[in-house]
Amino acid sequence: DVKVTQSSRYLVKRTGEKVFLECVQDMDHENMFWYRQDPGLGLRLIYFSYDVKMKEKGDIPEGYSVSREKKERFSLILESASTNQTSMYLCASSPLDGGYGYTFGSGTRLTVV
Amino acid sequence: EDQVTQSPEALRLQEGESSSLNCSYTVSGLRGLFWYRQDPGKGPEFLFTLYSAGEEKEKERLKATLTKKESFLHITAPKPEDSATYLCAVQSSGYALNFGKGTSLLVTP
Numbered sequence: 512d513v514k515v516t517q518s519s520r521y522l523v524k525r526t527g528e529k530v531f532l533e534c535v536q537d538m539d540h541e542n543m544f545w546y547r548q549d550p551g552l553g554l555r556l557i558y559f560s561y562d563v564k565m566k567e568k569g570d571i572p573e574g575y576s577v578s579r580e581k582k583e584r585f586s587l588i589l590e591s592a593s594t595n596q597t598s599m600y601l602c603a604s605s606p607l608d609g610g611y612g613y614t615f616g617s618g619t620r621l622t623v624v
Numbered sequence: 625e626d627q628v629t630q631s632p633e634a635l636r637l638q639e640g641e642s643s644s645l646n647c648s649y650t651v652s653g654l655r656g657l658f659w660y661r662q663d664p665g666k667g668p669e670f671l672f673t674l675y676s677a678g679e680e681k682e683k684e685r686l687k688a689t690l691t692k693k694e695s696f697l698h699i700t701a702p703k704p705e706d707s708a709t710y711l712c713a714v715q716s717s718g719y720a721l722n723f724g725k726g727t728s729l730l731v732t733p
Contacts, residue, residue, distance in 0.1 A: 515667075542719050544719075544720060544721075546723075551725070552725070553711075553723050553724060553725035553726060554668075554711070554713075554723040556720050556721075556722075559719060559720050561719055567719075569720060601667050601668070603667075605719070607719075612658065612670040612673060613658070613670070613721055614670065615660075615667035615668045615669070615670075616667050617666055617667045618665070618666065618667045620665070
C-alpha cells in the first residue's frame with residue numbers, strides 16, 4: 512500500500528514560533544502537495560513540488576514556505592505562526608502525471624495559541 | 625479558473641435509501657475528476673478517477689458517473705458505515721487537484 516506519513520497528528524504551538532510539518536511518502540512519487548482544510552472552505556492548496564528542490568505556489572502560500580531536499584520528503588514551514596494558521600494540514604503525493612489517484616496522509620491538526 | 629461545486633452540502637439518509645451526490649465543474653480542459661471519502665479527523669481516501677464523459681466506475685454500493693459538466697456519486701442501499709464526507713476534485717492543466725467543499729453524508733439505522 513502507498514503510504515504518506517505525516518509526522519504529527521496534533522500540534523499546539525505559540526504565536527510567533529517557527530513550525531515544521533513533515534511528510535514522507537514511500538512510493539517514489541514525483542509530486543507532493545500541502546493542503547489546508549478548514550470548515551466551510553474545503554481543501555486549499557498551499558504549495559506543491561514536482562521534483563526535488565522544485566516548488567510551486569498554490570492558492571494560499573502567504574505565511575508558508577516549503578522544502579524538498581529528498582524525493583520522499585516534503586516539509587511545510589510556518590515562518591512565524593499566527594492564530595489564523597490554526598487548521599488541519601494535509602500532505603499528498605502522486606505520480607508525475609497525477610493519473611490514478613493522489614494519496615493523502617492522515618493530517619496534522621495544528622492549533623496556534 | 626477551475627470551479628468545483630458540490631451539492632447538497634449535507635445529506636441525511638435512512639439505511640437502504642438510495643440517493644446521489646452531485647459535483648458540477650468548470651475547467652479549461654479536464655484531465656481527470658476524482659472522488660474521495662473522508663472520515664472525521666482523517667485524510668481523504670481515494671475512491672475513483674473518471675477521465676471522459678460517459679465513463680462510469682463502481683465500488684461496492686458506490687457508482688460514479690461523468691458528463692461534460694458534472695459528476696454524480698450514486699449510493700445504492702447505503703449503510704451507516706457509508707457515513708462520511710465525500711469530496712470531488714478536478715485536475716486540469718496543472719499537477720494539483722482543485723477540490724469542492726464536500727457533501728457530508730449521514731446514514732441512520
